[in-house]
Amino acid sequence: MALDGIKALTFDTGGTILDWHSGLREAFAAAGARHGVTREWSHLVNEFRRRSLRSIVNLGEHAPPTVNFDDVFGTRNRYGRVEFFAGCYHPTYKAQGLDHLETFDSGLAMQTCKAILDDWTNTGYDPFAAPMETGLAWSGKKVGHNTAAINRARDVCRRMPGLPGDIPLRTDRNRYPVNRAFLDVPQDEPEIHAAPGFEGEVHAFNLFAYLSRSDVTWNPSVSSVCKHSLFCPTTEEYILPVKHANDRVEWFLQLSDQIEWQIEDGVTGLPRAKIVMRPGDVAAMPADIRHQGFARKRAMLLVWENADPNLPWLHAQGTVPRSPAEEFWPESAPQRR
Numbered sequence: 001m002a003l004d005g006i007k008a009l010t011f012d013t014g015g016t017i018l019d020w021h022s023g024l025r026e027a028f029a030a031a032g033a034r035h036g037v038t039r040e041w042s043h044l045v046n047e048f049r050r051r052s053l054r055s056i057v058n059l060g061e062h063a064p065p066t067v068n069f070d071d072v073f074g075t076r077n078r079y080g081r082v083e084f085f086a087g088c089y090h091p092t093y094k095a096q097g098l099d100h101l102e103t104f105d106s107g108l109a110m111q112t113c114k115a116i117l118d119d120w121t122n123t124g125y126d127p128f129a130a131p132m133e134t135g136l137a138w139s140g141k142k143v144g145h146n147t148a149a150i151n152r153a154r155d156v157c158r159r160m161p162g163l164p165g166d167i168p169l170r171t172d173r174n175r176y177p178v179n180r181a182f183l184d185v186p187q188d189e190p191e192i193h194a195a196p197g198f199e200g201e202v203h204a205f206n207l208f209a210y211l212s213r214s215d216v217t218w219n220p221s222v223s224s225v226c227k228h229s230l231f232c233p234t235t236e237e238y239i240l241p242v243k244h245a246n247d248r249v250e251w252f253l254q255l256s257d258q259i260e261w262q263i264e265d266g267v268t269g270l271p272r273a274k275i276v277m278r279p280g281d282v283a284a285m286p287a288d289i290r291h292q293g294f295a296r297k298r299a300m301l302l303v304w305e306n307a308d309p310n311l312p313w314l315h316a317q318g319t320v321p322r323s324p325a326e327e328f329w330p331e332s333a334p335q336r337r
């Protein structure tokens with residue numbers, strides 16, 4: 001057979017390469033034996049398979065997907081390099097030796113991820129918006145592109161938005177209409193009464209109004225850098241697309257609505273907590289966890305991070321403080337387990 005004209009090979013995996021039936025049947029039989037239960041296990045396994053396929057086949061075609069395997073795959077920041085992994089932080093994959101990890105230069109990783117994103121993004125779909133905002137056109141046949149949304153420029157501010165000579169505040173006229181989820185957010189700006197001689201030197205703006213006009217989710221609307229303090233107010237909706245592996249203590253202040261967080265150990269992937277944050281709630285997420293957020297309705301969240309330039313060095317030494325206690329009062333912090 002001539003192989004010259006072949007461009008791609010595809011083959012079935014479930015049942016052909018992966019013998020899911022025997023493994024499940026034996027596991028069911030062993031569990032049954034422990035409890036003195038006898039059944040037709042093959043029949044049960046087929047039924048299990050039938051029902052699980054019903055949950056995943058055509059997933060996302062008519063509604064946002066409710067099941068995914070994303071927690072098996074992910075990335076980890078290594079400051080100039082990025083780790084791509086599959087199964088490394090998932091207890092079952094790890095235990096079965098199915099984990100794999102490769103490290104790439106950050107520039108190449110960014111370029112490659114953008115190319116992948118561009119490859120499955122259709123015209124009109126914005127991968128940084130909430131799925132319900134631009135429809136569900138990401139699944140199915142590839143139709144056109146939305147490269148502009150993928151490469152959208154970040155507004156870089158010298159001091160504060162709205163100051164003379166700086167980037168303008170967000171308005172209906174400059175591509176930032178109020179998001180559909182924040183129509184109830186007051187849009188009035190603060191009153192400024194500067195003393196004579198200080199006109200033009202005193203400035204303030206309504207952060208809630210600014211956030212209500214954000215056109216992205218799970219991305220900061222503002223990254224306010226002040227020495228080692230990184231203040232990142234952001235708007236979140238639907239699902240944080242990846243599990244974020246913290247590399248430092250991360251403070252959350254819930255500004256509006258509600259976000260649910262699932263928190264796992266950063267290395268083993270074992271569950272640590274689930275928290276529900278409502279307006280006014282504060283959490284300090286430790287440096288040694290991974291977490292994923294869910295917001296049924298678009299919510300505002302203030303993320304506050306340590307931007308210590310020594311972090312890469314601390315990581316190399318394995319001495320990154322795990323908790324606020326270790327960060328500020330290392331002598332009295334609980335001992336590491």
Ligand SMILES: [Fe+2]
Pocket residue numbers: 244245246250285291
């Ligand atoms: Fe995080």
